[in-house]
Amino acid sequence: MGMLELIDISKIYGSVNALRNIGLTVDQGEWLAIMGPSGSGKTTLMNIVGCMDKPSQGAVILDGVNISKESAKNLTAIRRDKIGLIFQQFHLISYLTALENVMAAQYYHSMPDEGEALEALARVGLKDRAKHFPSQLSGGEQQRVCIARALINYPMLILADEPTGNLDEANEGIVLEILRKLHQDGSTIIVVTHDPEVAEQAQRTVVLEHGRIARIIRNTSPGPGAGPSL
Amino acid sequence: MFWRMVKGALFRQKGKMAMIAFTVALGASLSTAMLNVMLDVGDKVNQELKAYGANINVMPKGASLLDDLYGVREGGGVSDKYLKESELGGIKTIFWAFNIVDFAPYLETRVRVNALEDEIKLAGTWFSHHLELPTGESLDTGMVNMKNWWDVSGQWLTDQDTDGAMVGSLLAGRGGIQTGDSIRITSGSQSVSLEVKGIFHAGSDEDEQIFVPLPVVQELTDREGFVSRVEVSALTTPDNELSRRAAQNPKSLSIKEWETWYCTAYVSAICYQIDEVVTDSVSKPIRQVAESEGAILEKTQLLMLLITVLCLVGSALGISNLVTASVMERSKEIGLLKAVGANNAPVSWLILTEILCTGITGGVAGYFAGLGFAQIIGHSVFGSAVDIKPMVIPIVAVLVFAVTLAGSVPSIRYILSLRPAEVLHGR
Numbered sequence: 001m002g003m004l005e006l007i008d009i010s011k012i013y014g015s016v017n018a019l020r021n022i023g024l025t026v027d028q029g030e031w032l033a034i035m036g037p038s039g040s041g042k043t044t045l046m047n048i049v050g051c052m053d054k055p056s057q058g059a060v061i062l063d064g065v066n067i068s069k070e071s072a073k074n075l076t077a078i079r080r081d082k083i084g085l086i087f088q089q090f091h092l093i094s095y096l097t098a099l100e101n102v103m104a105a106q107y108y109h110s111m112p113d114e115g116e117a118l119e120a121l122a123r124v125g126l127k128d129r130a131k132h133f134p135s136q137l138s139g140g141e142q143q144r145v146c147i148a149r150a151l152i153n154y155p156m157l158i159l160a161d162e163p164t165g166n167l168d169e170a171n172e173g174i175v176l177e178i179l180r181k182l183h184q185d186g187s188t189i190i191v192v193t194h195d196p197e198v199a200e201q202a203q204r205t206v207v208l209e210h211g212r213i214a215r216i217i218r219n220t221s222p223g224p225g226a227g228p229s230l
Numbered sequence: 231m232f233w234r235m236v237k238g239a240l241f242r243q244k245g246k247m248a249m250i251a252f253t254v255a256l257g258a259s260l261s262t263a264m265l266n267v268m269l270d271v272g273d274k275v276n277q278e279l280k281a282y283g284a285n286i287n288v289m290p291k292g293a294s295l296l297d298d299l300y301g302v303r304e305g306g307g308v309s310d311k312y313l314k315e316s317e318l319g320g321i322k323t324i325f326w327a328f329n330i331v332d333f334a335p336y337l338e339t340r341v342r343v344n345a346l347e348d349e350i351k352l353a354g355t356w357f358s359h360h361l362e363l364p365t366g367e368s369l370d371t372g373m374v375n376m377k378n379w380w381d382v383s384g385q386w387l388t389d390q391d392t393d394g395a396m397v398g399s400l401l402a403g404r405g406g407i408q409t410g411d412s413i414r415i416t417s418g419s420q421s422v423s424l425e426v427k428g429i430f431h432a433g434s435d436e437d438e439q440i441f442v443p444l445p446v447v448q449e450l451t452d453r454e455g456f457v458s459r460v461e462v463s464a465l466t467t468p469d470n471e472l473s474r475r476a477a478q479n480p481k482s483l484s485i486k487e488w489e490t491w492y493c494t495a496y497v498s499a500i501c502y503q504i505d506e507v508v509t510d511s512v513s514k515p516i517r518q519v520a521e522s523e524g525a526i527l528e529k530t531q532l533l534m535l536l537i538t539v540l541c542l543v544g545s546a547l548g549i550s551n552l553v554t555a556s557v558m559e560r561s562k563e564i565g566l567l568k569a570v571g572a573n574n575a576p577v578s579w580l581i582l583t584e585i586l587c588t589g590i591t592g593g594v595a596g597y598f599a600g601l602g603f604a605q606i607i608g609h610s611v612f613g614s615a616v617d618i619k620p621m622v623i624p625i626v627a628v629l630v631f632a633v634t635l636a637g638s639v640p641s642i643r644y645i646l647s648l649r650p651a652e653v654l655h656g657r
């Protein structure tokens with residue numbers, strides 16, 4: 001049994017069937033990519049897995065708990081304890097420094113710990129930019145702060161919705177490298193992407209079309225650097 | 231961390247926060263000014279209205295009846311009823327002592343002046359008389375304050391000027407009397423010579439009279455320690471049904487009604503209380519003036535209250551607009567906080583703290599600006615400074631709090647209903 005199980009999930013917005021009868025299991029430590037044309041329901045799926053939305057129908061079992069029946073308050077607690085979120089638009093708080101952005105996530109989780117937050121920034125290579133405000137950082141750097149924030153509370157599942165969508169190739173490389181390391185350290189990762197190169201890094205790629213799983217591709221040749229050399 | 235976030239939000243959004251603080255300051259300053267003026271306006275309006283003179287007349291029992299019935303102009307010592315001068319301090323010890331603004335006793339008699347043919351009314355009075363009360367307080371009271379609209383050429387008498395006199399303008403014109411002249415006053419067999427220190431224009435029949443310090447007339451008429459009537463200027467509440475019934479007959483009231491009446495500054499209650507302290511006296515309101523004083527005061531205060539309320543409602547609306555706009559602009563940030571695990575309560579508390587900090591800053595600034603406004607109002611409307619009342623501080627603090635909170639309600643509701651999924655994935 002996987003750490004995340006989606007059982008016959010549908011999401012209906014009025015007349016729009018954003019998701020139809022999705023069934024999927026994600027194992028502990030797996031790296032999964034989700035692809036599909038715009039409007040195919042990728043973000044909708046991520047929101048449901050990320051405890052920010054509920055399916056209209058079906059069950060989501062995360063770490064043995066059926067989260068499709070929980071109250072909004074419990075969902076917030078589950079999200080806080082188990083899930084790390086990485087956004088396409090980074091969503092850093094503009095008036096807090098990089099360090100404080102990371103610490104804000106600690107604050108709402110448990111206790112802010114400056115040393116630990118600095119360490120997380122060090123892991124994404126931004127230790128020396130800790131005191132900088134988001135406006136003083138490049139897009140790639142902002143995304144790395146966002147990743148550091150997602151990691152700070154040791155989530156069991158990392159969700160990234162188009163994490164490289166706003167980045168150039170060089171920065172995309174850096175972010176992918178970080179994700180790869182996380183994966184090697186045992187994190188479970190789900191990445192939504194339009195970029196086949198990003199998808200290639202994952203072990204499996206789920207392709208959505210019109211809210212349905214069109215096909216699942218198993219990557220036999222994980223990309224460069226995914227090997228045991230790291 | 232919490233305060234780091236609050237601080238960050240405040241300092242990095244100075245412009246918006248300054249606007250909110252400014253709105254709060256506007257509300258706070260106007261309420262401060264209005265409340266200070268309102269609490270002080272009693273004294274102010276009272277100082278203004280005192281110009282219209284006394285509103286209560288205190289007479290000895292028998293004499294007042296005569297006066298009422300015949301509108302008598304007393305002849306030389308027409309009545310043998312008098313009030314005791316020594317009891318007059320008691321007027322300042324009644325329940326409504328603080329509403330007694332001024333009073334002046336008169337001992338009147340008819341005399342001959344120089345070679346003029348007709349008899350002239352001579353009144354002995356207090357000009358600015360120093361009184362030590364049994365309560366340990368002291369005060370100065372008399373004509374100088376009560377008749378402050380008199381137009382005097384020369385100067386006011388003092389109570390020590392026992393060889394001086396003030397002469398009414400009509401009489402002075404008729405008798406060719408000028409400041410500095412010496413006049414001869416004859417009453418029966420007695421006669422004194424006085425120096426004219428001032429000639430006044432009062433615009434009433436007082437212009438036909440002569441005023442001198444009280445002891446002069448007491449000596450002249452052999453009435454040491456007595457006065458024939460007292461004029462009192464008191465601040466009163468407008469009459470209502472209860473006070474009118476009480477004025478007819480205080481005994482017709484129930485105990486409860488009687489207490490209400492006694493403890494309200496109705497002119498009839500003040501009269502009643504004066505009669506309690508001055509033996510054998512009957513106090514009568516000079517009704518018209520007494521009523522209009524209270525009515526004007528109440529209307530002014532009501533008007534100010536209304537302005538205060540309106541301006542507070544206005545700033546609450548302004549704050550609510552500004553705060554809601556600012557919160558909507560920050561919807562992504564709020565969604566993010568929720569996404570990383572903040573519940574509704576901590577997020578609302580964070581935003582509220584920011585707004586309250588801003589509100590308090592604005593409130594303090596507004597308070598001091600309001601003190602300035604109050605002085606401007608005082609000087610332009612009343613021509614004198616407004617007393618600063620410390621009790622305004624807690625009132626304004628509570629108002630600022632209430633207005634800021636009320637203004638934050640819509641934004642807090644917005645925060646509660648905000649779902650992170652909807653704001654974080656920009657569509």
Ligand SMILES: Nc1ncnc2c1ncn2[C@@H]1O[C@H](COP(=O)(O)OP(=O)(O)OP(=O)(O)O)[C@@H](O)[C@H]1O
Nearest residue numbers: 013016017018036037038039040041042043044045
């Ligand atoms: N809150 C909503 N109300 C109504 N319709 C919605 C809502 N959210 C999503 N939809 C609809 O559901 C469908 C799937 O949307 P979703 O955002 O999941 O697509 P996506 O695969 O993430 O697309 P993209 O690649 O453009 O991000 C779309 O047709 C969208 O219009």
Ligand SMILES: [Mg+2]
Nearest residue numbers: 042043044655
């Ligand atoms: Mg999407």
